[in-house]
Amino acid sequence: MTASKRLAMMAAILAAITLPGIVSSQSNDDETTLPEYSRKGADTCLACHDDETVLTMFRTKHAVPDDPHAPFGHGQLQCEACHGPGGKHTARVRRGEERPPIPAFGSASTASVADQNSNCINCHEKDLGFAWHASSHDSNSVSCAGCHDSHVDNDPVLTTxxxxxxxxxCHQQQRTQSMKPYAHPIRQGEMSCDSCHSAHGETTDLLLVRQTTNAICFDCHAEQRGPYLWEHAPVSEDCTNCHDPHGSSQPGMLTMRAPLLCQGCHSQDGHPSLPQDETGLPSGMPSQYLLGQSCLNCHSEVHGSNHPSGSKLMR
Ligand code: HEC
Ligand code: HEC
Ligand code: HEC
Ligand code: HEC
Ligand code: HEC
Ligand code: HEC
Ligand code: HEC
Ligand code: HEC
Ligand code: HEC
Ligand code: HEC
Known part of the structure; x- marks a missing residue:
């Protein structure tokens, strides 16, 4: 038996489960007496929608018939648990008339995003948690289907x-950054956005998975946690003072190269950046402080120092 035949058979068996509360109307053509839902649930739908892209539904957790809470569990509304009432959509259409649409998903949908999401939320309120309803995704009308592909058994957004x-x-800027030469191994498929962000919302800013940026970084970069005898203030404050977690053109994912990085905060007084000779006049020779273009040659302990005489972060 081919995979698609097996799917079709499974579909037929599953769809044979009778649906509650769905009474057949006497005349399917009369708008006013049409039942809200289709007459035979999935069986009705599959008569017209039997593409492989639809049938893959039967390989997902949603189609597990033993799960009473799933759309294909006993007594549930099957396809219409997600798509909404399909009574009018499935009724006979006169020649030349257009088939009334079923509230679907995506940009072509006739239903508002809030209505689309409410079908999913009916069953998933607990998984989502309170934060969803205040999240920037919910308040910017991002639908569940904007991230979740419900007809495939390997929903891409659930896989690292x-x-x-x-x-x-939707986030082009982060795509561009991830392609830069120095980035977290996201394009290699070894890390994903949910290492640091909670897509469903969080009580923090920017959907971050922890209360502070640094707490997230320490999950994987314990070496930088400290505590240090000599702290470097911007490090304890926020790692993104110097690093861009989405990727950068500078080695070490730095926002800028040293010495510019350091000089963004530190005055050049005493550490002149203009080349000069012993008398203090400009010369063709670079300052020893700028040798190798890097402050790090001397101030190597940029994240902090535990050496008794490490106050200048040099050891
Ligand atoms: C009598 C045939 C027929 C039946 C029965 C039927 N549909 Fe449709 N459906 C269509 C046609 C025709 C279209 C519009 C053409 C298209 O986009 O494929 C459509 C469109 C759709 C769309 C929108 C597709 C898109 O690309 O946006 C969805 C979703 C859908 N149907 C779901 C269902 C569901 C769920 C059921 C069962 C409750 C169902 N249909 C029953 C014929 C049918
Ligand atoms: C768990 C919820 C859920 C169930 C159950 C479900 N669908 Fe869908 N369906 C969706 C979502 C979400 C989309 C939109 C997919 C997208 O935009 O990527 C969709 C898209 C579709 C489309 C659009 C055409 C396409 O292939 O893109 C059709 C047709 C369709 N579903 C028919 C069905 C039928 C028939 C059933 C029952 C056998 C069913 N759906 C069950 C959630 C569901
Ligand atoms: C009738 C209830 C019901 C509806 C409607 C429903 N779901 Fe589910 N969903 C379930 C159940 C039950 C599971 C399986 C939970 C488990 O096994 O842990 C599930 C699982 C999932 C999973 C996890 C899948 C996996 O492979 O781990 C996702 C994601 C999901 N649903 C999203 C959606 C989205 C998006 C919609 C709307 C388009 C939707 N669900 C509509 C009941 C529902
Ligand atoms: C911005 C993208 C995005 C949107 C929008 C989104 N999800 Fe998710 N969802 C994810 C990601 C990523 C995961 C896996 C990581 C996780 O659990 O946070 C996930 C996991 C899930 C799971 C399975 C894990 C669990 O928590 O049990 C369910 C169920 C689910 N989503 C339902 C929904 C529903 C319902 C909606 C709409 C109200 C929705 N999602 C909207 C990205 C999204
Ligand atoms: C290593 C942790 C980490 C990873 C992985 C990560 N982010 Fe972020 N993201 C952050 C931090 C920290 C901020 C806030 C500070 C900032 O703007 O750089 C942020 C901010 C954002 C913002 C808001 C930007 C703004 O300027 O308002 C978006 C959007 C975003 N991330 C999307 C993504 C996406 C999409 C992915 C996956 C491709 C991703 N992030 C992966 C840590 C991460
Ligand atoms: C369908 C489009 C869409 C998809 C897909 C999407 N987002 Fe978003 N996201 C938005 C919109 C719209 C906003 C709010 C406006 C903005 O800040 O750009 C947003 C905002 C964010 C923010 C910033 C939150 C804030 O408070 O400003 C982060 C972080 C983020 N998304 C992460 C993700 C991650 C991680 C994923 C994938 C799991 C994802 N998004 C998928 C549309 C999307
Ligand atoms: C889920 C784990 C994880 C989290 C969380 C995480 N990182 Fe990373 N980070 C990695 C991995 C994996 C690498 C790549 C290591 C390698 O290639 O050897 C890396 C690499 C780096 C590098 C470059 C190292 C080098 O040798 O060039 C920097 C800088 C960095 N991360 C900073 C951060 C910052 C800042 C945060 C918090 C916003 C953060 N990371 C959060 C896992 C993580
Ligand atoms: C004041 C700027 C600055 C801040 C703030 C900062 N870093 Fe760095 N970080 C650097 C520089 C510069 C390098 C490159 C060091 C080198 O090339 O030897 C670096 C390198 C790294 C590396 C690569 C491995 C290593 O030790 O060389 C990791 C991982 C890292 N930083 C994590 C973090 C984390 C986590 C935080 C927040 C706790 C943080 N950084 C805050 C400047 C900073
Ligand atoms: C975001 C701003 C910022 C950046 C970028 C930055 N620093 Fe700092 N740095 C500070 C602050 C604030 C202090 C604490 C000054 C104080 O306590 O008087 C400090 C302290 C120091 C000290 C110890 C100074 C003292 O008087 O004890 C050294 C050395 C130092 N930084 C070197 C560097 C180097 C090297 C870089 C580049 C890799 C760098 N800093 C990047 C803000 C920054
Ligand atoms: C050749 C080694 C060397 C290089 C390169 C170097 N420094 Fe220093 N820096 C020192 C020494 C030595 C001190 C300590 C001076 C003292 O104790 O009075 C110092 C002190 C500092 C201090 C503390 C200021 C103070 O008055 O105590 C800061 C901030 C600093 N350097 C930043 C930088 C920055 C930014 C760069 C890159 C532009 C840089 N350094 C390059 C050797 C160096």
Whole structure:
């Protein structure tokens, strides 16, 4: 038996489960007496929608018939649990008339995003948690279907190696950054956005998974946690003072190269950046402080120092 035949058979068996509360109307043509929902649930739908892209539904957790809470569990509304009432959509259409649409998903949908989401939320309120309803995704009308592909058994947004592609659809700037030479191994498929962000919302700013940026970084970069005898103030404050977590053209994912990075905060007095000779006049020779273009040659302990005489972050 081919995979698609097996799917079709499974579909038929599943769809044979009778649906509650759905009474057949006497005349399917009369708008006013049409039942809200289709007469035979999935069986009705599959008569017209039997493409492989639809049938893959039967490989997902949503189609597990033993799960009473799933759309295909006993007594549930099957396809219409997500798509909404399909009574009018499935009724006979006179020649030349257009088939009334079913409230679908995506930009072509006849339903508002709030209505589309409410079908999913009916069953997933607990998984989402309170934060969803205040999140920037919810308040900017991003639908569940904007991230979730419900007809495939391997929803890409749930898999580390494929998740970022879904997010990049809307977050172009992060896509560009991830392609830069120095980035977290996201394009290699070894890390995903949810290492640091909670897509469903969080009580923090920018959907961050922890209360502070540094707490997130320390999850994986314990070496930089300290505590240090000599702290470097911008490090304890926020790692993104110097690093761009989405990627950068500078080695070490730095926002800028040294010495510019350091000189963004530190005055050049005493550490002149203009080449000069012993008398203090400009010369053709670079200052020893700028040798190798790097403050790090001397101030190597840029994240902090535990050496008794490390106050200048040099050891
Ligand atoms: C009598 C045939 C027929 C039946 C039965 C039927 N549909 Fe449709 N459906 C269509 C046609 C025709 C279209 C519009 C053409 C298209 O986009 O494929 C459509 C469109 C759709 C769309 C929108 C597709 C898109 O690309 O946006 C969805 C979703 C849908 N149907 C779901 C269902 C569901 C769920 C059921 C069962 C409750 C169902 N249909 C029953 C014929 C049918
Ligand atoms: C768990 C919720 C859920 C269930 C159950 C479900 N669908 Fe869908 N369906 C969706 C979502 C979400 C989309 C939009 C997919 C997208 O935009 O990527 C969709 C898209 C579609 C489309 C649009 C055409 C396409 O292939 O893109 C059709 C047709 C469709 N579904 C028919 C069905 C039928 C028939 C059933 C029952 C056998 C069903 N759906 C069950 C959520 C569901
Ligand atoms: C009738 C209830 C019901 C509806 C409607 C429903 N779901 Fe589910 N969903 C479930 C159940 C039950 C599971 C399986 C939970 C488990 O096994 O942990 C599930 C699982 C999932 C999963 C996890 C899948 C996986 O492979 O781990 C996602 C994501 C999901 N649903 C999203 C959606 C979205 C998006 C919609 C709307 C388009 C939707 N659901 C509509 C009941 C529902
Ligand atoms: C911005 C993208 C995005 C949107 C929008 C989104 N999700 Fe998710 N969803 C994810 C990601 C990423 C995961 C996996 C990581 C996680 O659990 O946070 C996930 C996991 C899930 C899971 C399975 C894990 C669990 O928590 O049990 C369910 C169920 C789910 N989402 C339902 C929904 C529903 C319902 C909506 C709409 C109200 C929705 N999602 C909107 C990205 C999204
Ligand atoms: C369908 C489009 C869409 C998808 C897909 C999407 N987002 Fe968003 N996201 C938005 C919109 C719209 C906003 C709010 C406006 C903005 O800040 O750009 C937003 C905002 C954000 C923010 C900033 C939050 C804030 O408070 O400003 C983060 C972080 C984010 N998304 C992460 C993700 C991640 C991670 C994924 C993938 C799991 C994802 N998004 C998928 C549309 C999307
Ligand atoms: C290593 C942790 C980390 C990873 C992985 C990560 N982010 Fe972020 N993201 C952050 C931090 C920290 C901020 C806030 C500071 C900043 O703007 O740089 C942020 C901010 C954002 C913002 C808001 C930007 C703004 O300027 O308002 C968006 C959108 C976003 N991230 C999307 C994504 C997407 C999409 C992915 C996956 C491709 C992703 N992030 C992966 C840590 C991360
Ligand atoms: C989920 C784990 C994880 C989290 C969270 C995380 N990182 Fe990373 N980070 C990595 C991995 C993996 C690498 C790549 C290591 C390698 O290639 O050897 C890396 C690499 C780096 C590098 C470059 C190292 C080098 O050798 O060039 C910097 C800088 C960095 N991360 C900073 C941060 C910052 C800042 C944060 C917080 C916003 C953060 N990371 C959060 C896992 C993580
Ligand atoms: C004042 C700027 C600055 C701040 C703030 C900063 N870093 Fe760095 N970081 C650097 C520089 C410069 C390098 C490159 C060091 C080198 O090339 O030897 C670096 C390198 C790294 C590396 C690569 C491995 C290593 O030790 O060389 C990691 C990981 C890292 N930083 C993590 C973090 C984390 C986590 C934070 C926040 C707690 C943070 N950084 C805050 C400047 C900073
Ligand atoms: C975001 C701003 C910022 C950046 C970028 C920055 N620093 Fe600092 N740095 C500070 C602050 C604030 C102090 C604490 C000054 C104080 O306590 O008087 C400090 C302290 C120091 C000290 C110890 C000074 C003292 O008087 O004890 C050294 C050395 C130092 N930084 C070197 C560097 C180097 C090298 C870089 C580049 C890799 C750098 N800093 C990047 C803000 C910054
Ligand atoms: C050749 C080694 C060397 C290089 C290169 C160097 N420094 Fe220093 N820096 C020192 C020494 C030595 C001190 C300590 C001076 C003292 O104790 O009075 C110092 C002190 C500092 C201090 C503390 C200021 C103070 O008055 O105590 C800061 C901030 C600093 N350097 C920043 C930088 C920055 C930014 C760069 C890159 C532009 C840089 N350094 C390059 C050797 C160097």
């Amino acid at each position: 190696s494929t998740q970022a592609e879904v997010c990049f659809d």
